[in-house]
Amino acid sequence: MSRPTFSGVLVPVVTPFAADLAPDTGRFIAHCKRLLAAGADGLAIFGTTSEANSLSLKERLTLLDALVDAGVPAAKLMPGAGATALPDAVDLMRAAGRHGCGGVLLLPPFYYKVATDDGLFDFTAAAIERAASPDLSVYLYHIPPVAQVGWSHALIRRLIDAFPRTIVGLKDSSGDWSHTQSLITSFPGFAVFPGSESFLLQGLRLGGAGCISATANINVEGIRRVIDAHAAGGGEPEQARATAARKIIEGFPVIPALKALIAADTGESDWARVRPPFRALGADRAEQLIVALSSAGFALNGPGVLKDTAL
C-alpha cells in the first residue's frame, strides 16, 4: 500500500440527462469541473448517486472518455466499476486503468444475495487479473442498504493479502458509524471513507481518509471546511453545519433532491431529470427543500455550491 491514495472529500457525481434520457455529456463535464474548482479532492463518478447502474456499460465508458478528453485529470477520478457481470467490471476497470484514473470503486456483484465470501473473492480476483492494469487502485464499495451484498472484514483482509498493491481502500455506506470505526481500526493504512459527511470528523480523528458523500454535489465547500478545521485542531462547529445541511436533504429522495438543487442553482431545469425507476422531485417539493435549507441558513450560491449564511 505504498502508492498514493485518495483522501479528503470525494463527490459521487450526479449524472445529468437530456430530454431523451441520454446522458448530457456537456453538463456532466461542466459539473465535474466546478466540483473540482470548489475544492473536491476527487470525483467518484458512476456511483449510486450517479444512477450508474441505470446507465449501460457503453454509456459509462463513453462518459469517462469524454471527461478525460475534456481535460478533467484522470488522477482525480474514481469511477465506479461495479457490475453484476464479470466482463462488465473488467471492461470498466480496463478503461480506468488505460486513462490512468486514481482508482476505481468496486461494488460486489449484487444480483445474487446468497453470494459467499469465497464467491466474492473469486469475482474480485478474476476482475483484477483480467483487467491486467497493475497501476490501478481498487477501492471496495460497501453499501448493504442498496447492494445487499457487502464486503465482510474477513473478505477485505483476504483481498488485501492477495492484492496488497491494488486493494487500497473502501467506501463504507453502511450508515453505521460503529462499522466504519471498526474498519478504520482493523485495517491500518487502508483508506476508509464513510459514505456520509455526518461521520467525517469522527472518521478523521481515528485516521479515516475523508468522505465520499452524495451531498458533496451541492456542498463540497461546507464539507471541505470540516477537513480544514480538523487539520487546524478543531472542526466541531463546521461538522455541525455540514450535518445540518445533509439532514435537510435526507428528508427528500436524495438523488432527485440533489438534481433539483443543481437545476435551481444553475437555472438549467434539465438538471432535474432522472432515469426511471426514479422520478424528478417536482417543483413544489423542490421549493420546499430550498425553503428548508434557507431557513437553516443555507443559500444556493451559483455554481453548485451552498453558501452558509450562518458563517
Added chain:
Amino acid sequence: MSRPTFSGVLVPVVTPFAADLAPDTGRFIAHCKRLLAAGADGLAIFGTTSEANSLSLKERLTLLDALVDAGVPAAKLMPGAGATALPDAVDLMRAAGRHGCGGVLLLPPFYYKVATDDGLFDFTAAAIERAASPDLSVYLYHIPPVAQVGWSHALIRRLIDAFPRTIVGLKDSSGDWSHTQSLITSFPGFAVFPGSESFLLQGLRLGGAGCISATANINVEGIRRVIDAHAAGGGEPEQARATAARKIIEGFPVIPALKALIAADTGESDWARVRPPFRALGADRAEQLIVALSSAGFALNGPGVLKDTAL
C-alpha cells in the same frame, strides 16, 4: 390479452461456460434442443438460474442470435430482458421482438431498493415504448428473495390496464403459495407461473398457467407428468414425486447443483462450471447429490432427464 400465451412447463435454462468463462454456445444450443425434445413447452433463457445477470448485454444478445440461428423456434423462447439500466432492457426486448420470441421475462430494475410503483411503472412503460415491438408479449418476473424489488398487485393492475396486449403474464418466484394464489385469482386471464413445480398442481387447479422452474433443467419429464396427469383428472402422485426430486436439489446450491447433474449426465465435466460469485459444486458434493437422488428413486438418464425408478 387475446394473443396466445405460454403455458405448461418452461425451463430457465442454465448457461454453460468454457474454461475461459465465455458462454459455451454449442453446449447451450444442445441443452436447449434436448429440453424441447424432452417436452418443455418453452425456454425461459436468461433468468436467475441462467446466471443471466452474470452475462454482459452483448453475451446475451449473441447467445439469443445463435440459438435462433441454430433452429430453436423463437416462439418457444421467453428470454429474460431484465436489467438495471433502461437502455439494456430496451436492447434485449428489441432483439426478442425482432426474432419473434414468444415473449420476454422482465425483472424490475433491481439496484435501487427504494424504487416506488410509480418509478417501476415509468421504467416498464418506457421500456415497452422504446422497444417498439408491438407483437412482443411481456411476462413480469417477480423474485423478491433475489431482486428485492418486486411487482405489487396495484402495479400489475396498472400495467395490464396501460398495456393490455403486452403485459400478459407473470412468473412468481416469491416462494409463497398464498401470493401465487392471490395473483391467479386477482387477474383472470393473466398467465401466472409459479417459479417452482412444488406449486404446480395447486396452481393448475386454480387456473395457473404451469410453472417456470430451475429444476426443469434436469426433470422436465417429471414435471410434465404432473401437467398430463392433471389434464386427465389426477396428478397427486406425480406432484409428490416432482416435489420430492426438487426438495433434494434444494438441499444444495441450486445452480451449481443443476450444472453438476448435467455434467454427470452428459459426461461433459465442463458443464459444472459457473461464473463467480458462484462456485462449482465440487466432486464430493455432486456425488452426495446423485446418491441422494438415487436413494429417492431418481436416476440420471442420458440427455439431462431424470428417470423416476419408482414409476
